[in-house]
Every structure is written in structure tokens, then in C-alpha cells.
Amino acid sequence: MSLYIKIEEPKSTRKALLVGKINVLNALKRCEEHNEIRAKLKTRLQELNSILSSLPEKIDEIKGMLPVVDVGKVGFAAGRLRCEMCGKFFKTERGLRLHMSKQHPVETTKKEEVESAATALDRIEKQIEMIEKEMTQL
Ligand SMILES: [Zn+2]
Numbered sequence: 143m144s145l146y147i148k149i150e151e152p153k154s155t156r157k158a159l160l161v162g163k164i165n166v167l168n169a170l171k172r173c174e175e176h177n178e179i180r181a182k183l184k185t186r187l188q189e190l191n192s193i194l195s196s197l198p199e200k201i202d203e204i205k206g207m208l209p210v211v212d213v214g215k216v217g218f219a220a221g222r223l224r225c226e227m228c229g230k231f232f233k234t235e236r237g238l239r240l241h242m243s244k245q246h247p248v249e250t251t252k253k254e255e256v257e258s259a260a261t262a263l264d265r266i267e268k269q270i271e272m273i274e275k276e277m278t279q280l
Contacts, residue, residue: 143170 145163223232227246232238 145166223235223238224230225232225238225241225245227242230241232241
């Protein structure tokens with residue numbers, strides 16, 4: 143961009159025009175810097191996005207590097223892990239867990255029912271004890 147100014151007025155007018163020109167140039171410079179910062183910000187955000195989108199792959203990589211501990215081979219005799227519902231045997235705890243969640247999904251609620259029944263039974267037994275104590279005092 144070029145700006146030509148011809149001045150025939152006194153020095154003060156020339157100075158004022160030059161100051162105005164400097165202000166315009168400074169504003170243009172600031173605008174340029176602002177645009178540069180925005181461009182940098184955009185590239186940084188794109189880099190960050192690509193890093194974030196590659197995170198699941200990296201996590202999978204790390205998982206692949208970790209040793210797989212097969213509980214069935216390390217600590218337990220083969221066939222030790224048995225499904226209590228259908229009697230099927232499993233080599234690994236994971237296999238048994240998967241089997242339980244797929245084949246017997248109501249297992250957990252049954253457990254809860256049994257536990258709540260047991261606590262109810264305890265409560266009734268305690269009440270009977272109290273009644274018996276009261277009976278002996280009569
Ligand atoms: Zn089973």
C-alpha cells in the first residue's frame with residue numbers, strides 16, 4: 143500500500159498529517175499482529191485437536207504393550223473357575239465374568255434379593271428374642 147501526500151501548508155499541518163499517517167500505520171501493524179496471532183492460535187488448536195483425536199489409538203497401543211495376565215494359567219488349576227449357575231468351567235476370571243454377564247444377567251439382582259431376605263430374617267429373629275425376654279420377665 144502506498145500513500146502520497148503533497149503539502150503546501152505550514153510545518154504544523156505537515157506534522158499533523160504525518161502523525162495521522164503514523165497512527166494509521168500503527169493501526170495496520172496492530173491489525174497484522176492480531177491476524178498473525180489468530181493464525182497461530184488456529185494452527186495450535188488444530189494440533190491439539192489432532193492430539194486429542196489420536197488419544198484413543200494411543201491408549202489402545204499402551205494396552206497392547208501391557209502384559210496380559212491369564213489368571214487361569216498363573217494361579218488357578220484348570221477348571222477351577224466354575225459357573226455356579228450352569229456348572230460350566232472357565233480358564234480365566236474374565237471369561238467367567240463375561241459368561242455371567244451374558245448368560246445370567248439377573249444374577250446380581252438375585253444376590254440382592256437373597257441379602258435383603260437375610261437381613262429381614264435377622265430382624266425378625268431379633269424381634270422374637272426381645273419378645274422372649276419380655277415373656278420371661280412376666
Ligand atoms: Zn453359567
